[in-house]
Amino acid sequence: MNKSAFITGITGQDGAYLAQLLLSKGYKVSGLLARRSSDTLWRLRHLGIGNDVQLVDGDITDLSSLIRIIEQSKADEIYNLAAQSFVGTSWSQPLLTGNVTGLGAVNVLEAMRIVNPTARFYQASTSEMFGLIQEAVQSEQTPFYPRSPYGAAKLYAHWMTVNYRESFGLHTSSGILFNHESPLRGIEFVTRKVTDAAARIKLGLQTELRLGNIDVKRDWGFAGDYVEAMWLMLQQERGDDFVIATGKTTTVREMCRIAFDHLGLDADKHVVIDSALFRPAEVDVLLGNPGKAQQKLGWQARTSLQTLITTMVDADMGRLSK
Ligand code: NAP
Ligand code: F7E
Numbered sequence: 240m241n242k243s244a245f246i247t248g249i250t251g252q253d254g255a256y257l258a259q260l261l262l263s264k265g266y267k268v269s270g271l272l273a274r275r276s277s278d279t280l281w282r283l284r285h286l287g288i289g290n291d292v293q294l295v296d297g298d299i300t301d302l303s304s305l306i307r308i309i310e311q312s313k314a315d316e317i318y319n320l321a322a323q324s325f326v327g328t329s330w331s332q333p334l335l336t337g338n339v340t341g342l343g344a345v346n347v348l349e350a351m352r353i354v355n356p357t358a359r360f361y362q363a364s365t366s367e368m369f370g371l372i373q374e375a376v377q378s379e380q381t382p383f384y385p386r387s388p389y390g391a392a393k394l395y396a397h398w399m400t401v402n403y404r405e406s407f408g409l410h411t412s413s414g415i416l417f418n419h420e421s422p423l424r425g426i427e428f429v430t431r432k433v434t435d436a437a438a439r440i441k442l443g444l445q446t447e448l449r450l451g452n453i454d455v456k457r458d459w460g461f462a463g464d465y466v467e468a469m470w471l472m473l474q475q476e477r478g479d480d481f482v483i484a485t486g487k488t489t490t491v492r493e494m495c496r497i498a499f500d501h502l503g504l505d506a507d508k509h510v511v512i513d514s515a516l517f518r519p520a521e522v523d524v525l526l527g528n529p530g531k532a533q534q535k536l537g538w539q540a541r542t543s544l545q546t547l548i549t550t551m552v553d554a555d556m557g558r559l560s561k
Contacts, residue, residue, distance in 0.1 A: 243267040245312045247299050247347060248320030249292065252423045253363070255282035257318060257466040258292050264470075269293040269312050271305075271321060282423045299343035305350035309358075316473050318361045319347045322393075325427050326367060329389035330519050337392045344396035348403045348411070359410040359473040362400040365393045366417040366458070366484070366525045378528040379415065379480050386520045397480075404478045412472040414465075417484035417527045420547060421462040422554035429491055430459065430551060433498050438555035440509055441502040448509050451516030453491040456524040460485045461542035471536040484527020485540040497548045502556070 249270025272294040297304030329336040370386035424431040436448040499506035
């Protein structure tokens with residue numbers, strides 16, 4: 240019998256790639272659809288799998304909808320990817336972020352504990368939990384120090400994932416993923432904002448790109464590589480926590496240069512620093528150690544930042560040229 244998986248956040252960047260991966264492995268895939276007015280299905284359509292997944296109405300803040308859906312889906316694997324995931328917004332909407340990103344995860348854990356306790360659970364934890372870094376290279380042992388309402392909400396969800404494993408013996412895993420990007424990245428995140436702007440500038444659709452702090456460093460990988468790590472975690476005998484990262488860190492400034500160079504443009508001529516885009520508290524540098532994932536899951540990042548960013552630029556050029 241084919242396995243089945245239920246994904247919250249299936250309409251997001253990672254949800255779309257994960258659904259594609261699981262379908263390719265023969266899974267029956269269903270996902271949570273929080274009904275909104277905008278077109279939330281564009282990513283699934285982009286990957287050509289819009290009709291291959293079953294979408295079920297519900298909301299991660301609504302425990303009753305999750306109990307009903309998780310009972311009906313009888314999923315072998317539950318991936319909790321839904322979140323208010325934009326760090327910048329978490330300062331202006333701290334309560335919504337706490338409800339969706341923090342308590343939302345516990346709603347999924349609770350629903351699973353009540354109606355499907357033998358399922359395996361994945362929590363989308365984040366390098367933002369390291370925040371003000373306590374070690375130069377962050378691993379599963381590094382102490383956490385979140386710097387935003389988003390990071391704090393994710394840390395609560397992370398510890399509850401550990402707690403449900405230790406208290407109830409559930410198979411729960413937490414992937415501490417560092418930044419990962421793709422052509423399906425939301426436009427508000429800095430990589431996609433940059434690749435979209437570079438393409439627009441090349442096509443004469445805009446002249447400048449306003450950015451905040453471009454001296455920060457991030458460990459950026461490709462989302463398509465990272466969803467494989469999520470799946471691998473749930474194939475292990477026991478639930479566990481894993482850092483997923485490339486092991487390389489780069490400034491936003493350098494990432495911009497890669498994007499603009501690819502189109503024969505000089506980033507320095509177009510980037511304007513806007514103090515309004517600086518965050519109330521910044522995560523200056525992140526650099527992950529993916530050693531445990533490599534050793535125990537056989538996973539490693541395959542896509543360089545150069546390939547990632549130039550692929551995103553090409554995708555934005557293609558989209559805007561149409
Ligand atoms: P994303 O593109 O922002 O997707 C977020 C998903 O959550 C969307 O499907 C969104 O639905 C859904 N969602 C938001 N509020 C919801 C609610 N109240 N009920 C149900 N669904 C809701 O995020 P992503 O980049 O794919 O990231 C996936 C997960 O990994 C997130 O939890 C994120 O915080 C975490 N993470 C991401 C990264 C990264 O670098 N990408 C790194 C570490 C951890 P709509 O489409 O309807 O808005
Ligand atoms: O910012 C700086 C900004 O918004 C990266 C989410 O997926 O990864 C993501 O969070 C850096 C920050 O991602 C602009 O200040 C400068 O230092 O692309 P971002 P993020 O905040 O790192 C983590 C791992 C997650 O878990 C999150 O869900 O870039 N930056 N200028 C800018 N950032 C944005 N967005 N826009 C700017 O104009």
